[in-house]
Amino acid sequence: xxxxxxxxxxxxxxxxYQRHAGLFLFGFVLLFGLxxxxxxxxxxxxxxxxxxxxxxxxxxxxxxxxVYTLKVIHFIHKELQLxxxxxxxxxQLLTQxxxxxxxxxxxxxxxxxxxxxxxxxxxxxxxxxxxLASLFAGSAVILLxxxxxxxxxxxxxxxxxVTFGNRLFSLLTPTFHRPLPLIFWTQSWRHQPWxxxxxxxxxxxxxxxxxxxxxxHADFRVGALTCLAVAVAHSxxxxxxxxxxxxxxxxxxxxxxxxxxxxxPIITWTCLMILPEALLWLRALDDKITLFQWLALYGWxxxxxxxxxxxxxxxxxxxxxxxxTLGAFLVLFILVLFKAVPLLVVLLPVWTLVLWHRRYYQxxxxxxxxRSTR
Amino acid sequence: MIEILKLQKQYGQQVILDLPSYxxxxxxxxxxxxxxxGKTTLMRVISGLATFxxxxxxxxxxxxxxxxxYRNLVSYAEAEPLFPSFLRGxxxxxxxxxxxxxxxxxxxxxxxxxxxxxxxxxxxxxxSSGMLKKLxxxxxxxGQQQWILLDEPLVTLEDHALPTLSSVIxxxxxxxxxxxxxxxxxxxxxxxxxxxxxxxxxxxxxPA
Numbered sequence: 001x002x003x004x005x006x007x008x009x010x011x012x013x014x015x016x017y018q019r020h021a022g023l024f025l026f027g028f029v030l031l032f033g034l035x036x037x038x039x040x041x042x043x044x045x046x047x048x049x050x051x052x053x054x055x056x057x058x059x060x061x062x063x064x065x066x067v068y069t070l071k072v073i074h075f076i077h078k079e080l081q082l083x084x085x086x087x088x089x090x091x092q093l094l095t096q097x098x099x100x101x102x103x104x105x106x107x108x109x110x111x112x113x114x115x116x117x118x119x120x121x122x123x124x125x126x127x128x129x130x131x132l133a134s135l136f137a138g139s140a141v142i143l144l145x146x147x148x149x150x151x152x153x154x155x156x157x158x159x160x161x162v163t164f165g166n167r168l169f170s171l172l173t174p175t176f177h178r179p180l181p182l183i184f185w186t187q188s189w190r191h192q193p194w195x196x197x198x199x200x201x202x203x204x205x206x207x208x209x210x211x212x213x214x215x216x217h218a219d220f221r222v223g224a225l226t227c228l229a230v231a232v233a234h235s236x237x238x239x240x241x242x243x244x245x246x247x248x249x250x251x252x253x254x255x256x257x258x259x260x261x262x263x264x265p266i267i268t269w270t271c272l273m274i275l276p277e278a279l280l281w282l283r284a285l286d287d288k289i290t291l292f293q294w295l296a297l298y299g300w301x302x303x304x305x306x307x308x309x310x311x312x313x314x315x316x317x318x319x320x321x322x323x324x325t326l327g328a329f330l331v332l333f334i335l336v337l338f339k340a341v342p343l344l345v346v347l348l349p350v351w352t353l354v355l356w357h358r359r360y361y362q363x364x365x366x367x368x369x370x371r372s373t374r
Numbered sequence: 375m376i377e378i379l380k381l382q383k384q385y386g387q388q389v390i391l392d393l394p395s396y397x398x399x400x401x402x403x404x405x406x407x408x409x410x411x412g413k414t415t416l417m418r419v420i421s422g423l424a425t426f427x428x429x430x431x432x433x434x435x436x437x438x439x440x441x442x443x444y445r446n447l448v449s450y451a452e453a454e455p456l457f458p459s460f461l462r463g464x465x466x467x468x469x470x471x472x473x474x475x476x477x478x479x480x481x482x483x484x485x486x487x488x489x490x491x492x493x494x495x496x497x498x499x500x501x502s503s504g505m506l507k508k509l510x511x512x513x514x515x516x517g518q519q520q521w522i523l524l525d526e527p528l529v530t531l532e533d534h535a536l537p538t539l540s541s542v543i544x545x546x547x548x549x550x551x552x553x554x555x556x557x558x559x560x561x562x563x564x565x566x567x568x569x570x571x572x573x574x575x576x577x578x579x580x581p582a
Contacts, residue, residue: 256443
């Protein structure tokens with residue numbers, strides 16, 4: 001990798017794919033996960049010939065490529081605006097042709113999902129003698145790439161200028177005010193996107209496996225133990241959120257909020273965070289678990305995660321927190337075997353509330369950041 | 375009035391603050407001290423951001439026993455504000471407005487006064503340090519608090535923003551709000567009628 005390309009790779013390319021991993025995963029599942037594997041090739045051939053023979057469909061698909069390109073440009077502009085990335089403006093010093101050569105490399109990697117698909121589409125078009133449609137698709141992608149390169153070049157050379165693009169992008173930015181649970185969610189997603197995806201994949205796979213192999217009206221403890229594993233898989237993530245709260249949201253401590261007002265966004269965030277897992281459990285509804293049991297499993301996972309959250313008051317460093325969650329996992333595992341879930345679903349949230357009430361103001365934010373204080 | 379009693383704050387073995395008894399009467403107070411003397415720690419402790427042993431009361435309300443009522447009475451602008459970079463200025467303003475029961479009219483006036491309306495809709499990660507400072511100062515004024523603590527409010531602020539800050543402080547002071555301000559720069563240049571000057575030295579707080 002050339003020294004000129006390396007900063008672009010680290011500041012733009014890698015973060016772009018990391019932060020949009022969910023989108024790509026969704027697209028992948030949509031394109032390859034919904035059709036029987038034996039029908040996959042036939043499905044995609046039919047889809048492509050449909051695009052090549054219908055101008056309406058081809059226009060719609062081209063529009064979706066344009067939206068993706070806009071997203072790429074928006075992302076680059078946003079990242080270039082950030083203070084730590086201001087050094088990227090040094091690329092102003094390159095000549096126009098050097099800038100173009102470099103940015104073509106960057107854009108080729110960022111728009112790879114689009115042009116790779118278009119190359120296959122064009123090959124199919126040529127095979128089926130749909131030359132005009134193939135030419136249109138190819139030209140559209142090349143134009144989008146040129147537009148991207150020029151938009152980024154313009155941004156580098158005129159960083160202070162408020163462009164039409166800037167105004168357009170500010171319109172695309174959500175205007176609603178994110179409530180606290182969504183602020184936590186955004187942070188999780190931005191801070192450790194791969195962690196989010198891998199945790200979710202692991203959990204969904206575990207639930208899929210268990211729910212597929214459960215007998216009809218199986219023992220509730222099987223589901224409860226799976227949910228316990230799901231909660232444990234989130235533990236380091238929970239700790240990172242606590243650290244985020246004490247570092248970047250420390251001003252919240254000055255707000256005149258009751259314990260309940262402080263805890264409610266955490267509960268909402270937890271409920272939201274394990275919603276995909278809860279939804280996957282729905283597939284086992286009726287024949288394997290009842291609606292009440294589904295609700296109990298959801299409540300149980302939330303209760304354990306809140307318990308793990310509150311543990312950070314007692315074990316405020318990652319080194320002491322993770323062994324504590326592991327120990328808690330073992331104790332809870334045994335208690336589940338003794339059918340204590342209904343009791344724990346009540347007790348753990350009560351414990352959490354009490355601990356929050358007693359320890360929140362007694363825990364110095366500096367401790368979470370590794371500083372000894374009293 | 376802020377009443378401090380038997381306040382102690384340590385980082386590890388190092389005693390940062392050791393205040394047997396101290397009072398800040400209503401007014402505008404200038405808190406001085408060298409680097410690392412504990413000014414910011416005192417501000418964080420009074421605003422409820424950091425833990426301590428002892429007691430702090432505002433208008434007789436104890437921080438430890440009535441944390442919600444106490445926090446209604448005090449707000450704080452940090453010397454080096456840090457907010458999640460993806461949050462827009464307007465999102466923070468809205469959050470403060472809801473939490474501190476401020477009105478849209480009040481926030482709108484502060485935005486105009488500090489001249490941050492033009493960029494408030496951008497993510498704070500794109501702000502310069504001066505823009506961030508202005509936002510942080512404006513946020514501290516949102517609400518119905520009795521005391522506003524400003525930690526190094528003049529740092530990174532452009533020259534022509536200083537009279538604005540001065541007039542906002544004076545307007546609020548006329549409405550009965552008191553201020554505790556730390557600053558390495560003289561506050562006289564702001565044209566503020568400072569009630570008293572205090573200094574932190576050797577973990578102690580003394581009238582200067």
